[in-house]
Amino acid sequence: MSRIMLDTIRMKRQSKSYVDSLHAILTAAGLFDGPKYMLAGLSAMAFKFTVHRRLLPLSVSAYGQWGNEHEPAVENLGLFTISDAGRTRHPTFPHYQRDAVSWAKKSLDAGIGVIYWIPEFGVICGYDDDDEVFYVQDGWNADNSVVLYDNFGLNFTSFWYCQAFGERVEIELADAALESLRLAVRDWETPHKTLPDTELASGKLAFAFFAEGLERGDYDERGAAYILRDYVYTRGEIADYLHDVKHALPGLEEAAALYAKLRGELVAVHDCWTAEADGKRIDPARIAALCGVMRQAETWEEQAMAVFRRISGQYPDPTRSTIPRWGAHTPR
Numbered sequence: 001m002s003r004i005m006l007d008t009i010r011m012k013r014q015s016k017s018y019v020d021s022l023h024a025i026l027t028a029a030g031l032f033d034g035p036k037y038m039l040a041g042l043s044a045m046a047f048k049f050t051v052h053r054r055l056l057p058l059s060v061s062a063y064g065q066w067g068n069e070h071e072p073a074v075e076n077l078g079l080f081t082i083s084d085a086g087r088t089r090h091p092t093f094p095h096y097q098r099d100a101v102s103w104a105k106k107s108l109d110a111g112i113g114v115i116y117w118i119p120e121f122g123v124i125c126g127y128d129d130d131d132e133v134f135y136v137q138d139g140w141n142a143d144n145s146v147v148l149y150d151n152f153g154l155n156f157t158s159f160w161y162c163q164a165f166g167e168r169v170e171i172e173l174a175d176a177a178l179e180s181l182r183l184a185v186r187d188w189e190t191p192h193k194t195l196p197d198t199e200l201a202s203g204k205l206a207f208a209f210f211a212e213g214l215e216r217g218d219y220d221e222r223g224a225a226y227i228l229r230d231y232v233y234t235r236g237e238i239a240d241y242l243h244d245v246k247h248a249l250p251g252l253e254e255a256a257a258l259y260a261k262l263r264g265e266l267v268a269v270h271d272c273w274t275a276e277a278d279g280k281r282i283d284p285a286r287i288a289a290l291c292g293v294m295r296q297a298e299t300w301e302e303q304a305m306a307v308f309r310r311i312s313g314q315y316p317d318p319t320r321s322t323i324p325r326w327g328a329h330t331p332r
Helices: 017-028 036-042 066-075 093-109 173-189 204-216 221-245 252-272 284-312
Strands: 003-005 050-052 079-087 114-117 121-128 133-137 145-148 159-168 200-202 273-276 279-282
Touching: 003 093, 017 036, 017 114, 017 121, 036 173, 036 221, 050 204, 066 079, 066 159, 066 173, 079 093, 093 114, 093 121, 093 159, 173 252, 173 284, 200 204, 204 221, 204 284, 221 252, 221 279, 221 284, 252 273, 252 284, 279 284
Parallel strands: none
Antiparallel strands: 003 121, 050 200, 079 159, 114 121, 114 159, 121 133, 133 145, 273 279
């Protein structure tokens, strides 16, 4: 086929851009039929919280090495997936670029959209061989943007990323919920997920970076607002997710109650904004109050993680306790 357009894909920016993209693709392809917060929860993407020391906007999508972060998320949904990514400066990039263009088109031929780093993440929803272009949704604009095959992967960052999906197997809700808790704990307990770079903090340490950045005063205003909006929205997703799955695992009701309290606590954030011409900013006069809100939020999350650990400890974990056939670190 020389032209394909998947008109049923409708990406809307609400959550993390990866979740927004994934939900748009899977629901259009009939591979997921739940609300977006369920996808964010089951994949554990909602639990990711990363903050740059200067509160740069990149914090929201710099939650780790994407392959390491997205593979467990998609695996917990029971999905087959292929992806490729790297740095466009590498001399091998043109070869991987041509290959990715080919398999992205094959995915579209099969009726399944493709996740693409624009940046942030968006959806490739069509292509035209005559013009040699892909059509891309960013979730903000109603109209599709155009990416030439020759420009595939090129953007103002040094990274490129592309991911396609295939068939899905059913995973029992209790099993998927349990793994989502374990992934959440891993995020919480891993302070730096982009080593050797320690300018980005994840999980529990991210709260300290956020407060210190605000209190120093030398922070990116747009980034600070974006990080805070993302945090508030994703904690609402977690609260809704746990409410819906709390019956699946004994003891999960306690964690659901904690995140419900957390969502109530975060209502106070709405008093910490100022309206600017280009959007909301954090009110400098309310920084102390906001830091207090976030300290309480950290407390609720720490208590929830203790519940997750307790629940996890009641069940075997073959994924993390079984040594691979070739050993954990054997070259291959």
